[in-house]
Amino acid sequence: DAGITQSPRHKVTETGTPVTLRCHQTENHRYMYWYRQDPGHGLRLIHYSYGVKDTDKGEVSDGYSVSRSKTEDFLLTLESATSSQTSVYFCAISESSGSGGYNEQFFGPGTRLTVL
C-alpha cells in the first residue's frame, strides 16, 4: 500500500470553528489531492497540489483552503466549519509522469468529519 496517512481519522466539531485535516505521504509523490465523499455525489475534488506551495482549486473549493509547505504534507483547512461540510474527506497522491501520461492516484483511509 502507498504510504498515506490522514489525521485525525474522526472529528466532531461545532459550527463556526476552524478545522484542519492533515494528509501525510512517505512516497515523495509530486501531486496531492483532497476530495470529499457524500452520498449520491461520489467523490468530488476540493483542491489539489502539483508541488510545494503550488495549489489549485477543484470542483467544490468554496469554504476550504489548503497549504503545502513540504512535499510530504498537504493540509486542508475549513476556516469556519458549517454543517454542509459534514463529510468523509479523502486525500490522494500521484507521482509526476514526466512523459505526458497518466499516473494512478492512491487514496488515504479517509477522515470522517461531523459538524454539529
Added chain:
Amino acid sequence: AQSVTQLDSQVPVFEEAPVELRCNYSSSVSVYLFWYVQYPNQGLQLLLKYLSGSTLVKGINGFEAEFNKSQTSFHLRKPSVHISDTAEYFCAVVYTGTASKLTFGTGTRLQVTL
C-alpha cells in the same frame, strides 16, 4: 460540463451470478478510464484502468471492463460474484489535459447475497 454517469445506485445479485455495473461518460475526447472499489469504512482501491490499447481491460479479483468509444461507456463485469465483492464501486474519468484530475461517478452499491 464533463461528467460520469452510473445509472444504477444499487445492484443486488446472488452469489455466483454474473454482474454488470454500468458507466457512461460525457465526452468523446481522449480519456483515461478507471474503476475503483470501496469496502466498508475503507479508502478507494483501484480495480482496473484503461489508458490505451486493447479495449478489454482485466483487473483484480476477476473483474473486467470494456471501453466503447462510440457509446462513451466503460461497463464493469464479473462472470461469477462472491459475497466478498459486496462493496461500493466507482467509475472515474480523467479527461486528458486536465492535470490528471479524476471525475467520479456517484457510485454503485453491489450487494451480493446467498
